[in-house]
Amino acid sequence: MTTTSVPVRPAGYSVLRAGPARFLVHRRAVAVASVLVLLLAASCVAYLCVGEAFVPPGEVVKVLLGQSSPDELVVGELRLPRLVVGLLVGLAFGVAGALIQTVARNPLASPDVIGISQGASALTVAAMTFGITSYSVLPYLSVAGGLLAAALVYLFAWRGGLHATRFVLIGIGFAIALRSVTTLFMTKGDYLVAQQAQIWMTGSLNGRGWPETEVLAPVLLLLVPAIAWAARAQRTVSLDDDTATALGVRLGRVRLGLVALGVVLAAVATGAAGPVDFVALLAPQIARRMTRTAQIPLVSSALTGAVIVVLADLLARRLFSPTELPVGVLTAAVGAPYLIWLIIRSRTVGGTS
Template sequence: MNRAGSVSYAPAGHAALRVRRASVLVHRRAVLVAGALAVLLACACVAYLCTGESFVAPGEVVRVVLGQPSPDELVVGTLRLPRLVVGLLAGAAFGIAGATIQTVARNPLASPDVIGVTHGAGLATVTAMSFGLVAHDALPYVSVAGGLSAALLVYVFAWRRGLHASRFVLIGIGVSVALGSLTQLVLTKGDVVVAQQAKVWLTGSLNSRGYDQAGPLALVLLCALPAVVWASRAQRGASLSDDTARALGIRLNGVRLGLTALGVVLTSVATGATGPVDFVALLAPQIARRLTRTTQIPLVSSALTGALVVVVADLLARRLFHPVELPVGVLTAAVGAPYLMWLIARTGRRSRGAAS
């Protein structure tokens, strides 16, 4: 069938959708998984808006979201919905960022919070807070600048006639440790009250977050859509070995630089909005890849998984130890740290098995 919108021949497990003169290869399982994740995310959002100091019926939640008059407008529309929107956008940004960084590194252990991006954002923000260098409204921009500076530092040290995956990860971990130590040093030198506020920010929290933080994050994600579409295709070349990519005429260094830049920008902006919510960028791409069983990390599923992880984690953080409210980063770290240790142990067993 050659007419517009018809399905052409495709490899097993894929469908080639032909629209006019363009043909797009779609992985059937990835589409089904993305649809299932979207449904789960919608259910999690409704549960998030229903649950709190007072329970709101799902019907009233839907009315508020649709802009219809409701007696629960204050609770749902003013108090809970802005916080939810920030969580959704930040989770999606972390998920896409983790997918691009792991593609470049060709390593499931790599993520923006492991290679120093979030630690750079944290150091810059804590320094600005502790010494009163900028106004509070400017802190998200300081966070973005810190994350970009840390990524540039890793890139400069990792570059040696090209960007090699193993060197990129190892240097990123070293920079991350160094920046974390500097952050702790800054906390001991600043004002005690401000230092406590900075420590709360460093755990990652959606408390008091609203449309002021969601607006810039949404704008960046919207502007990044063309880059995300490009990244979904560029992943295929970035996952190849250096020799294979050169043989196919792929400019591997440029592709890796573009993917890394996309991941760093999204991570820095999301960190500026919520603080460093650790391990979301590590978990989401691997969960998405295992669900879809694709060769490359699916960006759409990674974004949906990241958003789902943040929303569910923040819901649990609000209600698990009520009336005490935990920062969302505490919950994600509690899940992500054991996963990271398991992943390291699993990678080590594979390496020993390959060597023997």
């Protein structure tokens, strides 16, 4: 009696055909991503409108379309470069957090919790105290610091295989150790350097612009195929080790690939704007609650990250104007309560989150 079967497919998915290729697309995730794109566009226009002088949205759109406008200087030269950096940083942190949370199978894991941001900070601040203050060198150093820290965490967490919990705990340990190294450099260093380092470490978009974009944009563009691969690979990594292996997944390699991708993204973003705390932690979880998918949706997570950073920086610029806050202060103000809520909730539900 096995022939009378009803056709089924994963609930909520549609099949997208493109020639011989077929892709599974989660309908709700597509809807959520579309809404996020609109929200992001609206946030960007708002970002460009608001400032010392208010520019009407019509003029902003004119500048974006390349038409001549009296506000070209304010919008195109002053606000746009900073917006683009914020946008790209948000996208990168959103994806990075999603990938690392997937591999660690833990919503608490994110680049700023498991030591990657701290590694970037330590090396950058060290360089600053030794007199390297050029903004053409520092981003590369923070990328190197992030990668180095991640490699160390991976090395210490590896014992014939990667155990998710051990990975997170060792990461937290490294984060604390690296933070004290940073503090050490700051107290040893010059007063002015310490102040500069302090601002960088809170994550600030102040003074960021095209030079940062020139590094960020090509890296993100180059990584798009890898991110497309990751979106598919996530499906199996979210199962337990034995089941995934039985399904023919080379778990060790896939995990290493996902972590490496996440670390590179987080390190590059940190290099551009400093460690903007909690974005990588928040974005994937918010996105997943919206799409209700079994794994963290990468596109929605990236878009959520971008919306968070753009809106946070908008507030950071205007809230106490003329004093400007670093954007990291704002994201931390939202992120820290969320982190506490996450921990409380995971305890009451019995750790199943």
